[in-house]
Amino acid sequence: MRSKLMEWPKELLELFDDPLLDGVRPKPTTPTANDRMHQKMAEVNEWIQQHGREPQKTGSLKEKMMFAALTALKNKGLWT
Numbered sequence: 001m002r003s004k005l006m007e008w009p010k011e012l013l014e015l016f017d018d019p020l021l022d023g024v025r026p027k028p029t030t031p032t033a034n035d036r037m038h039q040k041m042a043e044v045n046e047w048i049q050q051h052g053r054e055p056q057k058t059g060s061l062k063e064k065m066m067f068a069a070l071t072a073l074k075n076k077g078l079w080t
Contacts (some may be wrong), residue, residue, distance in 0.1 A: 003014070040069045044079075 015021070031039070047055055047066045055066035073079035 037073075041073060041078070044073065045068050 044055070044066055047063075055063045055070055057067050058066060059067070070079060
């Protein structure tokens with residue numbers, strides 16, 4: 001059953017069906033600092049699970065990047 005709040009005026013629905021609006025999509029939301037922090041935490045966790053240890057400063061470029069991310073998280077008190 002459809003709610004009255006969800007009903008759109010016919011003119012608006014016709015406007016949405018206009019071919020000129022094909023491909024028009026809402027702008028994606030920009031990740032917040034919290035989103036980026038959670039993403040880095042997930043990446044570091046995944047790296048640790050794959051390698052069985054924390055990343056080191058002397059490893060490959062990817063490992064160095066994970067080391068830098070882990071160091072930043074530790075400095076912020078977000079990782080123990």
